[in-house]
């Protein structure tokens with residue numbers, strides 16, 4: 079039998095905001111294992127803690143309690159510097175509002191993760207050309223970020239998320255700002271990336287149709303994983 083590596087292991091995870099009578103227990107005793115190459119969709123009502131869970135995995139938020147192991151690294155107690163290095167090495171991000179830098183063109187936006195890693199200009203140019211080709215968006219290369227459509231912006235954001243070769247993509251409501259056609263194109267692209275490169279995907283969404291692109295859907299309710 080082929081053994082599948084668990085790339086994310088979360089055990090007894092707790093997170094709350096506030097104190098005393100205003101304490102808001104957002105995540106309670108979350109246990110979650112995700113296999114390498116798996117595409118997992120996270121659903122749940124507004125305020126149920128989906129983004130909090132994603133942000134903890136992204137090392138942007140710290141849990142109150144619990145263990146989180148990603149590809150063998152215990153990330154819950156990383157220093158700021160180590161957390162930054164970890165994010166650059168392992169994670170690619172896609173957000174609802176794209177988070178492109180409007181003053182930079184498409185190519186420059188895609189280069190950002192590599193500039194942060196101090197890669198050489200020649201390597202950066204080569205990697206940009208490769209990723210634009212893979213995602214079929216070579217025609218956008220020299221455009222300004224403010225002159226392209228929402229769907230195109232999200233494809234550029236995918237290129238930026240992928241350029242550093244991350245093992246895991248974290249996507250928070252990536253289709254939230256897109257019309258249904260662009261949303262479908264984007265989800266096909268994310269699914270393609272997941273299958274072609276065996277990139278693990280964790281995607282938060284309100285939309286059942288979007289969630290169904292995943293291999294597995296988990297639902298958070300009252301701070302716990304339902305079912």
Ligand SMILES: Nc1ncnc2c1ncn2[C@@H]1O[C@H](COP(=O)(O)OP(=O)(O)OP(=O)(O)O)[C@@H](O)[C@H]1O
Pocket residue numbers: 095096102104122123124125126127128129130131
């Ligand atoms: N930095 C923070 N400080 C205080 N409370 C917070 C903070 N971040 C989130 N919360 C609270 O934690 C709860 C969960 O928020 P979270 O954003 O994780 O929910 P969500 O399921 O992603 O919601 P939505 O679908 O509306 O984006 C909410 O009650 C929210 O108000």
